[in-house]
Amino acid sequence: MxxxxxxxxxxxxxxxxxxxxxxxxxxxxxxxAELTDVVYVELPKMGGSYxxxxxxxxxxxxxxxxxxxxxxKGTVVEVNKALESNPALINTDPYxxxxxxxxxxxxxxxxKALKDAPAYRSSIG
Amino acid sequence: xxxxxxxxxxxxxxxxxxxAKIIPFGGWLMPVQYSSxxxxxxxxRNDVGVFDISHxxxxxxxxPRAGAWLNTMLTNNLAKLEVGAGQYTFLLNDNAGIxxxxxxxRIEDEKFLLVVNASRIDDDFSWLQSHLPGSPxxxxxxxxxxxxxxxxxxxxxxxxxxxxxFRNLFGKEKELPARNRIARFDLGATRLWIxxxxxxxxxxxxxxxxxxxxxxxxxxILEKGSSLxxxxxxxxxxxxxxxxxxxxxxxxxLSPEHNPLEAGLGFFVDLTKPSFTGRERLQREKTEGVxxxxxxxxxxxxxxxxxxxxxxxxxxxxxxxxxSGTLSPSLNYGIGMAYLTTPVPKPGEEIEIEIRGQKFPxxxxxxxxxxxx
Numbered sequence: 001m002x003x004x005x006x007x008x009x010x011x012x013x014x015x016x017x018x019x020x021x022x023x024x025x026x027x028x029x030x031x032x033a034e035l036t037d038v039v040y041v042e043l044p045k046m047g048g049s050y051x052x053x054x055x056x057x058x059x060x061x062x063x064x065x066x067x068x069x070x071x072x073k074g075t076v077v078e079v080n081k082a083l084e085s086n087p088a089l090i091n092t093d094p095y096x097x098x099x100x101x102x103x104x105x106x107x108x109x110x111x112k113a114l115k116d117a118p119a120y121r122s123s124i125g
Numbered sequence: 126x127x128x129x130x131x132x133x134x135x136x137x138x139x140x141x142x143x144x145a146k147i148i149p150f151g152g153w154l155m156p157v158q159y160s161s162x163x164x165x166x167x168x169x170r171n172d173v174g175v176f177d178i179s180h181x182x183x184x185x186x187x188x189p190r191a192g193a194w195l196n197t198m199l200t201n202n203l204a205k206l207e208v209g210a211g212q213y214t215f216l217l218n219d220n221a222g223i224x225x226x227x228x229x230x231r232i233e234d235e236k237f238l239l240v241v242n243a244s245r246i247d248d249d250f251s252w253l254q255s256h257l258p259g260s261p262x263x264x265x266x267x268x269x270x271x272x273x274x275x276x277x278x279x280x281x282x283x284x285x286x287x288x289x290x291f292r293n294l295f296g297k298e299k300e301l302p303a304r305n306r307i308a309r310f311d312l313g314a315t316r317l318w319i320x321x322x323x324x325x326x327x328x329x330x331x332x333x334x335x336x337x338x339x340x341x342x343x344x345x346i347l348e349k350g351s352s353l354x355x356x357x358x359x360x361x362x363x364x365x366x367x368x369x370x371x372x373x374x375x376x377x378x379l380s381p382e383h384n385p386l387e388a389g390l391g392f393f394v395d396l397t398k399p400s401f402t403g404r405e406r407l408q409r410e411k412t413e414g415v416x417x418x419x420x421x422x423x424x425x426x427x428x429x430x431x432x433x434x435x436x437x438x439x440x441x442x443x444x445x446x447x448x449s450g451t452l453s454p455s456l457n458y459g460i461g462m463a464y465l466t467t468p469v470p471k472p473g474e475e476i477e478i479e480i481r482g483q484k485f486p487x488x489x490x491x492x493x494x495x496x497x498x
Binding site: 036042063 | 146162365429452481
């Protein structure tokens with residue numbers, strides 16, 4: 001499984017890329033492989049504010065709907081509209097074109113709780 | 126539910142070796158998918174796929190009165206079956222609630238094979254055993270009734286290229302049984318029952334044989350099917366394939382809370398038979414009309430896929446809930462079935478499905494939801 005070294009990870013299999021005081025978020029290669037066949041993504045609301053650990057998006061495969069959680073408190077400043085017409089980007093390019101949203105983080109200290117790549121790698125075995 | 130309680134089919138190790146994702150289903154650990162539900166679904170629609178159905182049950186009734194007795198227990202008319210023929214039918218409780226849906230085959234003049242759902246084997250067997258002629262003191266030599274589920278592994282081979290695969294396995298001189306018929310074949314030293322039945326809407330067969338032979342037969346089928354594009358297929362594709370055809374899933378669309386008329390499956394109920402369990406209730410419902418009915422629908426436009434238990438609204442009022450729903454891999458839009466209060470809307474009429482608090486438009490359809498072009 002691909003676990004890029006430069007990213008941070010959540011227990012619930014989201015990846016986080018720091019871009020100044022914003023974070024770009026998607027689901028990991030491991031998560032997309034477990035879900036397979038992503039057929040629908042319910043994107044966060046533009047400008048919506050979310051608590052750390054709150055449901056922010058939904059990724060649906062043929063079999064099931066899976067909640068995506070906000071890794072930190074913040075406001076959504078951009079969503080990946082390309083997923084509306086092509087949700088399978090999450091399968092084909094989970095760390096690139098399959099990103100889900102960009103969050104303006106309120107308190108960057110909340111990101112300290114996230115795992116680094118070696119820790120995430122060992123958590124997925 | 127603990128792993129220890131869940132049974133392995135004789136093909137469990139093969140599934141793990143092929144990298145299948147395994148889930149608990151009806152008391153068994155079963156493959157839900159090997160590679161991708163979409164790809165497995167398309168393999169069955171376009172070429173051929175093979176499913177492990179060893180979890181399904183086999184109940185056998187033998188004896189001079191076996192047929193007459195079963196005909197009072199099941200809704201379809203067993204008297205119409207010649208030797209080698211099968212029919213889809215229901216086992217009902219006294220209130221006409223569905224205990225199970227199954228296929229009954231007449232495999233000999235006085236011998237009947239019932240192929241039943243995995244999760245219902247014990248309930249079906251104990252219900253039928255407690256209704257044997259002469260019970261509660263059976264011992265009647267007229268009917269012997271046995272649960273032979275442990276003696277059979279099962280495979281469903283489904284898809285338009287099944288006839289080519291059959292010839293690769295058995296040679297050009299052998300003929301597939303006709304639709305809904307069952308016959309004996311030998312594959313090397315293995316005796317098989319082969320029935321021309323399935324749960325996908327494609328041409329196909331279901332094959333039953335000794336569990337010890339399962340890995341060998343499975344691998345021979347995969348090998349002889351490789352030039353035809355065969356794929357092992359899991360429960361995920363089995364569900365999307367059957368739902369496109371509006372075939373009901375026991376435990377979701379069918380349960381003791383529902384009867385066959387409500388499920389829109391009166392075709393498999395013969396009310397001209399003088400007596401069978403549930404008949405009075407069904408006769409009354411047929412005259413007075415059912416209170417709710419299972420109807421197929423599709424989503425209009427892009428939106429989240431419908432799922433079981435989502436609520437349905439009609440003209441703003443709640444009208445029922447989904448028992449099945451998915452994204453249709455063949456059609457690329459959401460499809461499902463829901464029990465709606467009668468009179469139910471006609472094909473073409475609009476309803477709304479509530480998904481995470483928001484209502485999405487859908488339209489009532491005719492069966493099947495998917496038609497081969």
